[in-house]
Amino acid sequence: MLLREVSYVRPGTVDEAVSLLAEHDGARALAGGQTLLNVMKQRTASPDVLVDLGSLDELRTISVSGSSLEIGAMTTLTALIGSSEVEVTRPILAEVAATVADVQVRNRGTLGGNICVNDPTNHFPPLLVALDAAMTVAGVDGERVVPAEEFFVGVFETTVREGELLTRITVPAGGKGTGDGMAGVTLGAHGTYVANAAASVVDGTWRVALGCVAAVPVRASAVEEALSGGSVDEASARSAVAGVGATLDPPSDVHASADYRRSLAETSIVRAVLQAHERARG
């Protein structure tokens, strides 16, 4: 409930932020704080320096550029929900954001923070993998762009290194023939996910990603192959997921055994796929 002693600084520009992160050992970026501060309260992580990104307005913009939706990493979930750009280009992002926790958390919690935490039960890692998003990471030597699938590296771990900062998430804008879906089981309404799957179809090509079953989102490639280019309905979706559970090695915890998670994973894929299919047709 009470943090260890820590140093705090609030830079005014991204460059200042990156310098501070590079210069101080044990420095961590403070985005919305909804996860990081609570982890620090438990004292399971105690960075020496907090670099507060709260003044970096340049990281809060949402824009459409060509066929991409560019979302600043410090965009709050509330801002995502209220964004007309998101609504027009990739509404699934807003729909999913609206199911994260509660209003207070969404007012502070950011898209960048949600994915940098990479808690296996978080909403956005599997979704962004399914949407084929790309993350822009800034360091003292410049920027690099990482595809979503390579961004997530381990439990609570991403490819963002010490001295680097996630600045932007780029999501392909949807269009005709695009449909997205996300389904799963949560601990109570709008609660933490126990199992989930995100599915996205673009002109008949499928991307399906599972959360909650491994350290990082898992692409269900067998399902993608089975569905791509063919007709999709409940029967074909069920047939596509058959056997997927057996390929997974999900954790067991107080909310679900490994076997229950396997079964929920398969069911979640079917439901996410059917949702995406409906929207692609509509």
Add this chain to the structure above:
Amino acid sequence: MTTVEAQETTLQKGFVGQSVPRKEDRRLVEGQGVFFDDVKRHGMGYLHFVRSPYPHARILSIDVSAALELPGVYGTLTGDEVAILTDPFFQIAAEPGGSIKDYALAVGKVRYVGEPVAAVVAESRELARDAAELVMVDYEPLDVLVDARKALEPDAPVLHEECGGNMTYEGRWEWGDVDAAFDAADHVVKISELHFDRFNSTPLELDGALVEYNRGTTQWTITTNNQFPGFAVIMMAPAMRVGTDKLRMVTQDIGGGFGNKITSHPQLVACCLLARKLNRPIQWTEWRTDFHQSMSHGNERWFLDTEVAVTADGTMTAFRTKALDDAGAYLRYEPLGGVIWAQVAPGMYGWRNIRLDFTQVLTNKAPCSPNRGYSRMQHLWFTERIVDIVAQELGFDRVELRKKNFVQPDQMPYETPNGCVYDSGDYPASLDLVLELIGYETIEQRREEAAARGKLLGLGIGSTLDSGTNNFGQSQLINPELQFSGNNEVATVKLDIFGEVVVTLGTTPQGQSHETTAAQVVADVLGCDVDLVHVRAGHDSYWNSHAGFSGTYASQFAVTGLGAVKGAAEMLAEQMKTLASMVFQCPVEAIELADGFARLADNHEAALPFMALGAIPNANNAGFPIDPPPMNARFVYRPPFDVPDKERKFGKLTLTYAMQIHACVVEVDPETGVYELVDYAAVDDCGVRVNPKIVEGQVMGATAHAIGAAMFESFTYDEDGNLLTPNFYDYHVPHTLDMPPLKTGAVESPSPFTSLGTKGMGEGGGGGIHAISAALQDALRAAGAPIVTDSHNPYHRVFELLRHPERARAKVEVTPPSLQAGRPSGGE
């Protein structure tokens, strides 16, 4: 069958019975409530407990030197000091449980993860927390016992060596002729295992205190939220080797209790010792994780090898079972749970032959103590499971089976096989009302409609009792040496010098609206407006308005607290009339209290305002040939109880029996086990409702707790003794989006045993848990008809029932098999 005189209520029709707005609300909606953590004292030190990371270990050494060196640290306390300065807490249990040595801090051993081992006090909360990390404790881990069913095995780790084993209490509770009833039965339904899970009510405010020590008077002032100060002081004073008057207990606003704030006395003693040692006020606020790991878990209870005797026409004549109760690592209020269930031994039903073998054991988990519905809820869930399972297995309609076996209204007051008396109630009519509210006639149609959407719909009924106003003499049934019996509560009512009506209570409300309901009663007795009655907030032992059982617990305020208030108000009313008669020189009978005056009944012009009456004894008492009455009354309400018969375990254990019947409709997703509550109704009968809106609020709160316990809430441990749900991340409690639509109904069957016709009613009895268990079982009839044998049914458990109904079905056996039972559909 005992005959009892019904007490007439002497109240005029007035504020009692109306939903008068609450006096508590103004300060609470403005954020001006005073909860203990809001209170500050100059120079106070913040206390942080060092807690055991091990579930079972010897303490080899504790080194506080590094903590003491941290600037800003005021001092520390360890178990060694506690063992010198205090004696072990009094134990309610007889041997072997009575041998437990329980202190304010762990002495020699730790027995559950989170057990306080040392305390550090510093000038800020953060520093105290930092310093606690510097305390070095050397532990020698021991083997861990987590499963109560293994507690009595020969090689089980023993928690308290002084007890010689892990059994703290065992006893056979038997009435009627059980064997004969089984011999005569047409069917015997056997259920091998039923399990009521471990959870509690997680009040939003945590435990804590601000403790000050006065070196001049050697007295402590403890500003806290402990909800049973009478019990706390009885425990603390002898342990601290001081008189009870040295412990002044003060409460004002308390953020929920539900029974979970009864056993904070060990931590309070640690605070007291530090306040004296360091000569400064000590501030302790528990954290959510501390609470989940260490405070007041509800009793986890197994019912093993249950057998129910049923005749061909559906009369349930007998049951026998073995109840195994998991008390956790210490007995704080236990083993009272071993007798309190007996207040409702046959539930709402007419069983005359009962045998229950009760065994309570220790495990390396948080100590149990009362939780909303304490010990009756577990037993009532058990009786409801029996009724539902018997109905399903023998092919009876579960509504008809209930009505047939209910205690009937014309049997009230009804003496149960063990001598408890159900005061009043119309269970069949209440059941009809809840069925009407839930739309019972449309259930089959709704079931079909849900099936078309791929969902399994089920309706469950959960009937339950809320027994209130304990006879503490029942404690002698588990320990004949105890000197506790009866019950009491105290109130004072006075007129101040300017005629203000001031009321003090002995209770410690945590949201039950005592200030409001007490004012309603007083206003009706004194014939004045409810706004003129000022009820002091909370409890303060300096008011001398309390007795040994004072506090707020066990669904009794409407009887004990309001009984005391009514008694004191009536005494004051007599004094006021007497004084008015002295002034007017007329007989007392000629005076009435009405419209805020004491006046001549046949000449309203001759009237004295309360101010006149208050002024006389306070400031203007010359010239009276005899003493004018003091305008100050103190009344001790005592319910009419005898000490129960210890031989037969027979007698009145409780004064009143409120009742609730819940009905719940669920829709289950057969693919995932996820289910939703799509409709819900609850009917309550608590006798005369002093304030109907407040009563309904209690019913709603009890419903929400039950929904949480059924669907989400469990204190689950892994096999290494770690609590897997130590905070709100994993211990999910219902939020707004989890709540079903709710209809409530009320029936009023006044109690013939209380001065107002009221019955205590706050706890509720867990009706929602029973209803949800039943609804799931009903929904799953179409999917292999598993029986529901757990009170806690999260999605993963429902999934298991769907996947393997045969494993649940293996727990039930009917001999001989009924020809009447319908075949369950779905494979077997």
Add this chain to the structure above:
Amino acid sequence: MSVTPATSLFVQVTVNGERYEREVPARRLLVHFLRDDLDLTGTHIGCDTGSCGACTVHLDGVPVKSCSVLAAQVDGASITTVEGLAGDEQTPLQRSFAEHHALQCGYCTPGMLMSATALLEQNPTPTEDEVRVALQGNICRCTGYWNIIEAVLAVGQNR
């Protein structure tokens, strides 16, 4: 703005219309700052994981959990707590809570009022579902929420 990390910072913040200036440890949570440093004890603490919402306040007009914000982060900001809702009179929402028995122990009530006030400022006539969503981050253990939802809806309908 300094770019040197510090363990203690000077914070200027407006709370309920009043300006405060304090030196605070970097690690101090906003809720402790409000309760312990500013003696505004109406905002409550009910958990240690940012889950219960009893600590909800308005930060620059928007409801947030003050246990999940550092005091250092509110330099230059404007905060409203429950003590700042009533002026000379209680708000219609505060009165509605009392009328509808939307509180029992009162411990969750400040947080509920802050969340509901923010909703009504943004959406004066919310639907029942919108009310539930707005209050999803506030745990109550006494009321079961039904009366709280009614109390908020009643204010909406009166507009």
